[in-house]
Amino acid sequence: MRKVSVFLFSLALLLAFQVGSAFADSKLDQTVDKLIGIDYDYGGTTTSGFDCSGFTGYVFKKLGMSLPRSSRDMFSWDEGKKVAKEDLRAGDLVFFNTNGSGVSHVGIYVGNNKFAHAASKGVTITSLNESYYAKRYLGARRVMDTDMYQKVAVEPEAVQAVTASATATPAAATTTAATGEVAVATPQ
Template identity: 75%
Template sequence: MRKVSVFIFSLAFLLAFQVGSAFADSKLDETVDKLIGIDYDYGGTSTSGFDCSGFTGYVFKKLGIDLPRISRDQATKGKKVARDSLRAGDLVFFNTSGSGISHVGIYVGDNKFAHSSSSKGVRISGMNDSYYAKRYVTARRVMDAETYQEVATVPDVVDETTAPE
C-alpha cells in the first residue's frame, strides 16, 4: 500500500509541475506580480514605495516604455480605448480627488487592474469595485501591437515531447 501511495503522490507532483508550466505568465504579469504588496509612498517611484503613477512608470520602464511622471500627463499618451475594448497593458484612469484624473493603474485582464493604492499599496483591484467603478474616467493604449505581443501575451509553450527536431 505504501508503494501505491508514493506512486500516486509522485504522479500528482509531476502533473502539478506540467500543468504549472502550461500556464506561463506574460512579461507584464511577471513584472507586476513581483511588486504586489509594496507599500504606497507619495512621490515614490521605486520598490521602496510607489505612488500610482510611479508604479505605472516603473512597470512600463521595465517593459521598455517611458511614461510621463504624473497620472494626468500619462492620460495624454497613446490612444484612447473604450472600456469594453480594454486589453492587458492598457492604462486605466480614475478621478479619486474630485478634480479630474488623479489615479492610474494597469489593466491586467479579467476586469481587473494593478495599481498602487494610497491605503493598501500595490495590489490588484476590480474595475467594478464600487469605489473605482464610479470614479473611472478613461483608458489609454500606450503599447503598439508588436510590444503588446512581446510583453502582454503569454508566449507559446512548446511541448518538447512532440516538437519536431
C-alpha cells in the same frame, strides 16, 4: 461531423490556453507580480514605495518603455490612444478621478476586468467593478503598439498553442489573451 470537429478543436484549444496560462505568465504579469504588496509612498518611484504613476512608470520602464511622470500627463499623452472599456487589453492604462478634480489615479489593466495599481494599502490588483473605482472611472489609453503588446502582454504558451494548432488544421484559430476567448473560423 465537421461542426463537431471544429467544436472539439475549439474546446481543446481553449483548454490548452487555460493550462498554459496557469504556468507561464506574460512579462507584464511577471513584472507586476514581483511588486504586489510594496507600500504606497506619495511621490514614490522605486521598490521602496510607489505612488500610482510611479508604479505604472516603473512597470513600463522594466518593459522597455518610458511614460510621462504623472497620471494626468499619461492621460493626455499624445502617444496614448483612447480605448473603450469593453475593448481593454492587458497593458492598457486605466484612469480615475479619486480626488474630485479630474485625473488623479492610474493603473495597468491586467485582464479579466482587473487592474494593477499602487493604492493607499500598497501595490495590489483590483476589479474595475469594485464600487469605489467603478464610480470614479474616467477612461483608458492604449500606449503599447501591437508588437510591444505581443512581446510583453501575451502569455508565450498561448501564442505557441494557437500557432501550432492553426498550422495543424485547415481552421484558422485566434485567441484573445486578456479574456482567453478562442475563435475558430472554418473555410467555406
